[in-house]
Amino acid sequence: MTNTSPLELVVVPCRQDNYAFLVHDARTQQTALIDAPEAALIQAALDARGWTLNDILITHHHDDHVDGLAALRGDARVIGAQADAHRLPALDLAVKEGDQITVCGQATHIFDVSGHTIGHIAYYMPGANLVFTADSLMALGCGRLFEGDASQMWDSMQKLRALPDETLVCSGHEYTAANARFAASLDPDNPDLILRIKAVEKARAAGQATVPSTLAEEKRTNPYLRVDLPEFKAVMGMPDASPADVFAKVRALKDSF
Ligand code: ZN
Ligand code: FE
Secondary structure, three states: OOOOOOEEEEEEEEOOOEEEEEEEEOOOOEEEEEOOOOOHHHHHHHHHHOOOOOEEEOOOOOHHHHOOHHHHOOOOEEEEEHHHHHHOOOOOEEEOOOOEEEEOOEEEEEEEOOOOOOOOEEEEEHHHOEEEEEOOEEOOEEOOOOOOOHHHHHHHHHHHHOOOOOOEEEEOEOOHHHHHHHHHHHOOOOHHHHHHHHHHHHHHHOOOOOOOEEHHHHHHHOHHHOOOOHHHHHHOOOOOOOHHHHHHHHHHHHHOO
């Protein structure tokens, strides 16, 4: 994968199917962690490289994204959503949509991507072409609507869809194979989806992660990013419905798939 910045990205599989991410700037030796599903495997990934955490970025309050934080935080700066400060571990920096912070020397933009939870945020590093989306936009999917509603999640999808095609979507779980089976049930003749499913099956059979993905491939294949396209509304049999209504239908079908 091409990455013009000096940032190194390490994907750390955790727990059953979670991903944590490390980013490291070799020039300054700064390291950041995005989400802390568990401590031991993340600490091992740091130790193997001789890295120490400067920043920990939290996307949302669920246990499988924060459980490792207490054991990992040390002197690191812990960043999370202001809106969720009351139910997150203690934050050193509380952020909200529109804020810009510096992490590993990279300008990092905060997006509110509520839907899965209220107060879920994404971190976008345009200089490194990275966006950390956790349980908002996922590879071929999106997070389940536990706290927000479909129109809110659709608003969140549109913010992420507006990023450049080459952006790497670093999402929180290895759910891609199941998401692919569902996407194919809706949109079986989408040639890009057919190709992607083959690639996903091959990667999984080889024990490889399917995360991160590119935003370009998500735009072509992820049903939740396609609910306002006439061709997708047509395959859903909802040509005149609003995008939010098509989104709600897709999400509801997935919940019982
Ligand atoms: Zn979650
Ligand atoms: Fe999660």
